Amino acid sequence: xxxxxxxxxxxxxxxxxxxxxxxxxxxxxxxxxxxxxxxxxxxxxxxxxxxxxxxxxxxxxxxxxxxxxxxxxxxxxxxxxxxxxxxxxxxxxxxxxxxxxxxxxxxxxxxxxxxxxxxxxxxxxxxxxxxxxxxxxxxxxxxxxxxxxxxxxxxxxxxxxxxxxxxxxxxxxxxxxxxxxxxxxxxxxxxxxxxxxxxxxxxxxxxxxxxxxxxxxxxxxxxxxxxxxxxxxxxxxxxxxxxxxxxxxxxxxxxxxxxxxxxxxxxxxxxxxxxxxxxxxxxxxxxxxxxxxxxxxxxxxxxxxxxxxxxxxxxxxxxxxxxxxxxxxxxxxxxxxxxxxxxxxxxxxxxxxxxxxxxxxxxxxxxxxxxxxxxxxxxxxxxxxxxxxxxxxxxxxxxxxxxxxxxxxxxxxxxxxxxxxxxxxxxxxxxxxxxxxxxxxxxxxxxxxxxxxxxxxxxxxxxxxxxxxxxxxxxxxxxxxxxxxxxxxxxxxxxxxxxxxxxxxxxxxxxxxxxxxxxxxxxxxxxxxxxxxxxxxxxxxxxxxxxxxxxxxxxxxxxxxxxxxxxxxxxxxxxxxxxxxxxxxxxxxxxxxxxxxxxxxxxxxxxxxxxxxxxxxxxxxxxxxxxxxxxxxxxxxxxxxxxxxxxxxxxxxxxxxxxxxxxx
Amino acid sequence: xxxxxxxxxxxxxxxxxxxxxxxxxxxxxxxxxxxxxxxxxxxxxxxxxxxxxxxxxxxxxxxxxxxxxxxxxxxxxxxxxxxxxxxxxxxxxxxxxxxxxxxxxxxxxxxxxxxxxxxxxxxxxxxxxxxxxxxxxxxxxxxxxxxxxxxxxxxxxxxxxxxxxxxxxxxxxxxxxxxxxxxxxxxxxxxxxxxxxxxxxxxxxxxxxxxxxxxxxxxxxxxxxxxx
Numbered sequence: 107x108x109x110x111x112x113x114x115x116x117x118x119x120x121x122x123x124x125x126x127x128x129x130x131x132x133x134x135x136x137x138x139x140x141x142x143x144x145x146x147x148x149x150x151x152x153x154x155x156x157x158x159x160x161x162x163x164x165x166x167x168x169x170x171x172x173x174x175x176x177x178x179x180x181x182x183x184x185x186x187x188x189x190x191x192x193x194x195x196x197x198x199x200x201x202x203x204x205x206x207x208x209x210x211x212x213x214x215x216x217x218x219x220x221x222x223x224x225x226x227x228x229x230x231x232x233x234x235x236x237x238x239x240x241x242x243x244x245x246x247x248x249x250x251x252x253x254x255x256x257x258x259x260x261x262x263x264x265x266x267x268x269x270x271x272x273x274x275x276x277x278x279x280x281x282x283x284x285x286x287x288x289x290x291x292x293x294x295x296x297x298x299x300x301x302x303x304x305x306x307x308x309x310x311x312x313x314x315x316x317x318x319x320x321x322x323x324x325x326x327x328x329x330x331x332x333x334x335x336x337x338x339x340x341x342x343x344x345x346x347x348x349x350x351x352x353x354x355x356x357x358x359x360x361x362x363x364x365x366x367x368x369x370x371x372x373x374x375x376x377x378x379x380x381x382x383x384x385x386x387x388x389x390x391x392x393x394x395x396x397x398x399x400x401x402x403x404x405x406x407x408x409x410x411x412x413x414x415x416x417x418x419x420x421x422x423x424x425x426x427x428x429x430x431x432x433x434x435x436x437x438x439x440x441x442x443x444x445x446x447x448x449x450x451x452x453x454x455x456x457x458x459x460x461x462x463x464x465x466x467x468x469x470x471x472x473x474x475x476x477x478x479x480x481x482x483x484x485x486x487x488x489x490x491x492x493x494x495x496x497x498x499x500x501x502x503x504x505x506x507x508x509x510x511x512x513x514x515x516x517x518x519x520x521x522x523x524x525x526x527x528x529x530x531x532x533x534x535x536x537x538x539x540x541x542x543x544x545x546x547x548x549x550x551x552x553x554x555x556x557x558x559x560x561x562x563x564x565x566x567x568x569x570x571x572x573x574x575x576x577x578x579x580x581x582x583x584x585x586x587x588x589x590x591x592x593x594x595x596x597x598x599x600x601x602x603x604x605x606x607x608x609x610x611x612x613x614x615x616x617x618x619x620x621x622x623x624x625x626x627x628x629x630x631x632x633x634x635x636x637x638x639x640x641x642x643x644x645x646x647x648x649x650x651x652x653x654x655x656x657x658x659x660x661x662x663x664x665x666x667x668x669x670x671x672x673x674x675x676x677x678x679x680x681x682x683x684x685x686x687x688x689x690x691x692x693x694x695x696x697x698x699x700x701x702x703x704x705x706x707x708x709x710x711x712x713x714x715x716x717x718x719x720x721x722x723x724x725x726x727x728x729x730x731x732x733x734x735x736x737x738x739x740x741x742x743x744x745x746x747x748x749x750x751x752x753x754x755x756x757x758x759x760x761x762x763x764x765x766x767x768x769x770x
Numbered sequence: 771x772x773x774x775x776x777x778x779x780x781x782x783x784x785x786x787x788x789x790x791x792x793x794x795x796x797x798x799x800x801x802x803x804x805x806x807x808x809x810x811x812x813x814x815x816x817x818x819x820x821x822x823x824x825x826x827x828x829x830x831x832x833x834x835x836x837x838x839x840x841x842x843x844x845x846x847x848x849x850x851x852x853x854x855x856x857x858x859x860x861x862x863x864x865x866x867x868x869x870x871x872x873x874x875x876x877x878x879x880x881x882x883x884x885x886x887x888x889x890x891x892x893x894x895x896x897x898x899x900x901x902x903x904x905x906x907x908x909x910x911x912x913x914x915x916x917x918x919x920x921x922x923x924x925x926x927x928x929x930x931x932x933x934x935x936x937x938x939x940x941x942x943x944x945x946x947x948x949x950x951x952x953x954x955x956x957x958x959x960x961x962x963x964x965x966x967x968x969x970x971x972x973x974x975x976x977x978x979x980x981x982x983x984x985x986x987x988x989x990x991x992x993x994x995x996x997x998x
Contacts, residue, residue, distance in 0.1 A: 197867050227855070252865040254976050278979055318998050320986030321867045323825075370829045370979075 183207040186217050186261045186268050193281045194375075195314045196322055196368075198251050201234075201244045203261055214239035217261050221246075224256040224274075231260065253277045283324055283366040284312035285378035286347070291362070293385060294350060298395075302355055303385050308348045309364055309378070323369040333359040333382075345369065351383075359384040594732075813934050814996065817989040820927040824985050827920040828978040834913050835971045856973030858888050863980055870987050876941045879932050882984050885977050886925040893918035896970055917974070924981070940992055 184206035193199035203219060205211040219234035221244075234244035244259075256276050260269035289309035296303040307328060315322040325345045329338040341349060354360055360383040367374040416423065436456075593601035721730040861884050864870040870878070897914040935941040990998035 248866065248868065253867075254863070254980055255865055276976065278976075316867065318990060318994070319867070319871065320988075320990035320998055321870070321983070323982075323986060369825060370832050 186211055186263065187270065188219075188259050188261065188273050191257075191259070191275060191280050193251075193277050194284050194312075195316065196253060196278060196281050197248050197316075199246050199277055199280060201246075201259055203242050203244070208263075211263055217263055219244045220260050220262055222258040222260075223252060224258065225252070251277060278368070279371065280373070281322075281368050281371065282373045283322065283368065283375040284314045285376050286310055286312055286326060286364050286366060287378065289362070289364060289378060289381050291381060291383050296356070296385070300356065300387065302353050305351045305354055305383055305385075306348060307351060307362060307364075307381075311347060312366065312375075315366075324366045325369050326364055326366050327374070328362060328364050329377075330360050330362040330383075333361055343367075354383065354385070356385055356387055813931070813938060813940075814989075814993040816927070816931050816934055817985070817993055818996070820924065820931055821982070821985050821989060823920065823924050823927060824978065824982040827917065827924060828975070828982045830913050830917050830920070831971065831975045831978045834910060834917065835975045837910050838968055838971050856969075856976070857892070858885060858973065858977055861885060861888065864984075870984065875935070875988060875992065878984055878988055879928070879935070879941065882928055882981055882988075883925065883932070885981055886921055886928060889921050889974060889977060890918070890925070892970060893921055893974065896967060899967060928985070935992070 184204075186203060186205045186208055189202045189204045191199055191201040201219065203217060205217060211217050214237075219237075220231040221234065222229055222231050235247060235250045236245040237243070238245055254276055256274055258269075258271070258274040260267055260273070262268070286309040289307060291305050291307045294304040294306050309326070311317045311324055315324055317324060323345065325343045326347070326349070327340060327343045328349050328351070329340045330351060331338045341351065351360075351362070361380045362383060363377040363380045365374050365377045589602040591600045591602050595601065722732055725731055861881065863881055863885070864873050864878075873881075893914070897911070897918050900911045900914045932941065986998075
């Protein structure tokens with residue numbers, strides 16, 4: 107026998123050695139293996155493993171039953187051997203033998219089985235207690251079975267003993283439990299999508315295994331697969347008699363089987379019979395399910411969109427739903443004063459208290475309100491005024507163009523007039539008011555002309571009384587913020603009516619004075635004195651085409667003199683009309699400028715006093731023309747004035763938009 | 771960073787405190803007289819714990835044995851090679867189901883305890899000898915340590931079970947003779963040193979299976995409610 111590693115024909119070598127020294131070879135091979143291990147312990151593991159497994163294979167050719175029957179594959183004559191020993195219940199076990207290639211020993215009784223229980227140091231071989239020749243099986247019953255005791259089996263023919271030391275075992279290591287029985291399944295639930303479901307599988311432990319006593323502790327393994335596939339899916343091994351299979355597909359058929367083994371051991375028993383699981387589709391009551399989902403999502407989406415719209419358009423919505431309420435506001439007056447309870451201060455201010463009225467009155471104050479056209483009255487040029495004075499007062503009054511524009515302005519106001527205007531300078535030019543007066547009836551006009559004619563003469567000498575009258579208006583204080591210009595004096599003053607209540611009086615006074623001019627003065631002054639107590643807080647409104655909103659020129663004179671006027675004889679006072687605002691709500695009352703004193707009482711007319719008049723025209727200087735003169739040769743005439751269209755309708759008013767168009 | 775170190779050390783301290791608490795929870799004292807505030811475990815519960823413990827012990831011994839076998843690659847079946855004799859062979863243990871059934875509870879308990887006591891020292895030494903095998907991985911070495919600890923714990927557990935059974939009157943008082951472990955196997959103190967490591971593992975694997983089996987039998991005989 108050469109070196110075991112030489113020789114290409116490993117099989118021959120086995121035959122040679124096997125019969126004589128199988129044992130010695132085994133021992134030698136194991137020893138060799140150990141030596142190789144020691145030598146090659148530092149070398150690569152793969153080479154080592156290969157070598158050792160080769161040697162292992164060589165040494166274990168003979169005994170196949172402990173490791174399984176796979177190893178006995180060679181075609182060389184195989185001696186009789188024990189193929190397998192199995193215990194099903196850890197109480198009995200069976201062993202099967204095979205004659206190998208020695209067919210002459212296949213007849214029953216030719217081979218005999220002997221076993222050895224290594225219970226005591228001295229033990230002997232005993233023959234198999236029970237033969238089952240049909241299976242070539244040796245059955246060890248309960249009496250002959252001991253657990254935890256090593257058994258060794260050997261075969262004996264008549265003159266030969268076939269024994270392999272590897273055929274030793276202990277019973278607990280060869281236990282393969284029977285398969286479980288009576289397995290069934292129940293449907294646990296179907297997934298909401300309706301595509302998969304879960305199943306609970308139940309079974310009973312094998313009846314042969316004494317589990318109740320605790321003698322056997324079994325673990326189970328379930329395997330399942332789809333009906334016509336080949337790969338089984340194995341679930342985790344566990345010791346309970348039920349298990350859930352998750353995620354099976356609806357409509358497909360599944361095959362399930364179970365097997366057992368002892369806990370902490372490796373050998374499984376046979377598989378149980380397969381059970382089949384199939385769940386078909388359930389008619390959908392779930393058809394309504396997606397519908398409700400869709401509805402729900404739709405509603406939620408719409409709600410979200412509405413919320414977004416509301417949030418994004420917050421400001422607009424608040425404007426639409428809750429339009430801003432304009433706060434009380436008078437131009438130039440601190441809104442604080444407009445609040446409740448501060449009437450005294452307000453009246454004081456409005457009546458011109460302080461230096462020339464509101465301190466906040468300034469050019470830039472009006473810049474934010476472009477449509478405000480305040481009325482300007484400029485001092486009339488003496489030369490030109492002479493000329494025109496020969497003409498109608500109306501013409502003079504409503505002097506066209508640039509040359510005769512009236513500036514009624516406050517000392518610090520520069521717009522539209524010569525910047526060198528100084529109220530303190532002696533100025534022969536009187537201030538002619540072009541207030542909100544509508545040219546009225548011709549007769550009145552005539553009368554007014556007369557009045558105007560007379561008026562300027564004494565007024566020429568008048569100085570513009572801007573500041574002298576400031577003390578006056580203080581005395582009469584009332585809550586009436588509006589006043590009405592009832593008449594315009596030839597000198598340019600504006601006669602105001604104190605209010606609605608006095609209208610009748612005024613009208614009666616006017617009519618009386620028409621006839622009796624002389625007496626009127628006194629009366630008027632009486633009336634005016636009566637009216638002293640009434641405050642005139644006026645504003646020239648350019649509204650109200652109907653009704654008694656108009657006054658004629660004759661009615662333009664209205665006396666509302668302060669009782670303490672320095673010129674009591676004069677009926678009229680220069681009146682500084684306030685800048686006209688066409689806003690309906692605007693009621694800015696800037697100040698109570700001094701009034702133009704009427705120079706002659708006779709010239710007073712008291713036609714029915716109207717509260718409002720209409721601005722007929724606005725010239726280029728932003729002056730409101732209440733009675734625009736006919737367009738003549740002087741170039742300042744603006745025939746293309748858009749407001750010319752308005753006289754076609756005798757009563758009308760300028761809307762803010764129109765007025766906006768007028769502004770250059 | 772000192773802040774991090776402080777926080778980490780604080781966390782470690784807290785963990786230590788809690789961990790020590792947790793480990794102490796595992797050994798819940800059994801109240802013999804059901805005092806107030808004492809958590810009483812039922813016998814069934816005790817048995818379950820002990821059986822779980824023994825099952826785990828057997829599993830570890832099985833793993834260790836097969837690992838040892840694979841690593842050193844002895845011949846596959848060494849059972850018949852040497853007339854192996856475990857040092858616990860002298861302990862009379864029932865080798866069959868009927869024998870185990872016939873055995874009295876006290877005897878069975880006694881056998882279990884004997885086995886557990888017999889393995890305490892050998893396993894401890896085995897664990898130390900594992901250090902010599904440089905190639906043997908640390909995982910197996912840890913398993914050896916775990917095994918020896920488990921034997922110790924299991925013994926205590928079984929003793930408590932025995933106590934409880936005595937209290938409940940299930941067993942008589944003969945079990946008390948096992949209190950001194952040294953008295954059990956005086957002659958075998960040296961025998962296990964002769965065993966090689968692999969044989970020792972094999973023997974322990976067998977004995978742990980015995981213990982597990984006996985405990986289960988005992989439980990199913992005394993408190994068969996759950997899991998029998």
